[in-house]
Amino acid sequence: MRRDSFSLLRESMRWRVALVLAVLVTVLMVALGTLNTRLGLQDTALLAWMVLGVSASCTVALLVLPRGIGGTIFFTAIAALLVGAVAFGYEHGRPMQHWAYILPPVLIFLMRSSRALVGMVIYGVYVSWVTSALVPLIEVVRFASGYGLLVCFMYTYALLQERAAAMLRYHSDHDALSNCFNRRTFNEAIAGLTASGGDRRCTFLLIDIDHFKAINDQHGHLVGDRVITQVAAELGRVLDPGVPLFRYGGEEFAIMLADADEGTGLALAERLRVAIAGSDFVGVLVMVSIGVAEWRANQGSVAAALGRADRALYAAKRSGRNRVVGDSASATVPIAERVEA
Template identity: 30%
Template sequence: MNGAASLLVVNFIIAASFGVVFVVVAGHSRSRRPAYWIGAGYNVASLSAICELLVAYGFMPKLWALGAFSSVLIGMVLLGMGIGDLYRKRLAGWIICAFVGASVCLSYLIFDLHRGTPLQAFLYQTPFAIVLLVSAASVLPFRKRSSIDRFLGILLLITGLHFFAKAGLAVIAGAGTSARDYVHTDYAIISQSMTAVLVVAVGLTLLAALILEIMSDQRDESDTDTLSGLFNRRRFERTVQSILERSPDGKHAIILCDLDHFKTINDTFGHHTGDLVIREFGRQLLHHLPPHAVAGRIGGEEFAIFVPDTETDMAVGLAQTLRSATMTLPGLPATLQVTASFGVASLTSPANIAEAHRKADMALYEAKNAGRNRVKIAFGRA
């Protein structure tokens, strides 16, 4: 077995391994479907190595040559579908099927052309380049690009363009006079080496993107109260501190909230209903809060809201809106009326965050002592 044939075996093992890994990762990622597409793409593309070896050492070289071309192309298309799913840039199924069919027909038509001519080389490599350049176009304009997204987009762009370079190399170095000659040429060694490097690079980058997503989800789960869907106390305090560091001179507001008679709700209607109250109230908070606000569940029936760059009167208006919303929580027993009390305090200095919290807490207890189901304002600024 010569060098090119050995590289074909190596590429088969690499692609098949990536295929298995992506299928395993799919079971742990919220991007399950994209991961399955990508894994399927690598598994299908790995078959091209077997087909290339059968072209050189088996019977019916034309059939296996079409198999090699089709498996690489379909594998790349599946990879592109996974990337499109991951970055919300999906192509219509009929476009994909039409492109694959036309490309396979093109490969059949050019099979008997003299290998290594510019026409044959560029017609053969262009479909591969198109698939990866379309994938790059799915990633690069993505609005929420991270550094790993930018790197992936550039890598896909380079990988797509490298197929044109391979076509030029086939013309310069020669790809043999027939399909059987391919694995015995220097061009095959260079081509398979380039492919191995790029296959590994793209696979590792996609794998890193999915693993980072899994890690982010796990971090969010550990920082999120599963019942209300809001931040837990630790995440809430850390997020507020981060906002204050970015905007130390702003006027902010803190709202503390306590569900009224929550123990009675649990004792009368059961803990299931109490959990339902917490869950629905959390949804109401998320629905009514402005995008820049932060909300957390800091105790059993206690909630905290931080509204950056907001005057006290606006925060009071928000608290009144939330107070009204608690009286119409959906999905609760008809005889159950849920209300909440609110305390509002202003904050002008990050150093006084504890004092602002204390003032909001005092205002909250004033609201409860005054009969509950109302909003009270702490006097003075912290």
């Protein structure tokens, strides 16, 4: 799973819900266990004490383990308890179908909607079959009807929530104008690269549209926005699938080539430069300058590599624009046919 701010927020919220539920279940089971003991219902009292032990253990796990693991353990344990409670009731001649209504929301917290739906249906059939041996048929029908409606509502809610989350995640990750990944996503990718450790390397390409201020001044900001959108589209067409394109700032883009050296980055940069120079921007002359720098683990920080790529980019600007310059002193890609920017 991608460790971005969205997934971390979801993980944190699920952990908080699990912790609150674990505490509530613990308190409730103390009350139910005590009440059933006083009423002489030893079997249901035993079930309450068993659930108490599990919920107390889950509370400790939530406080000690990483949040993602702790949350998963809690909801998995509750789902297992709900399956076991029905079997426990069957062994003691007590219908426990009222516990079944808790499972659908538990599964929604535990897995994706499609898998949760399968689990809900299988569990509903299981509970109906066990309950049919303990209560009249009409009671089974009533349970199945109510449970089925609950499943429909919970699945619809989960599906809507997933679609809304996907839309939110997309707009959170992407720049609204260019549809590239945004700067926040770039920063998260950098953080992930730094945290990955090992003998890794990455080559950065910083791409800037030449004379973009003049384009805005001469043609207007709407044309400038169209140029940014079209440049992003042209760059995306050249890039291989899986290579992310980021809008680094205003008219500047960035590319991360994982496990690639500077030579590979320079070759790609030249293909990108040629693609932009050869594209039709409907009466607007558009070209780009590109700076390239390589980062290796244990050989300086990622920020330093980005600084070198930025200096290479401005070296390309000072050299006349519409060209590629690498961090290495000799890594300037010649232009076969000079086009004035």
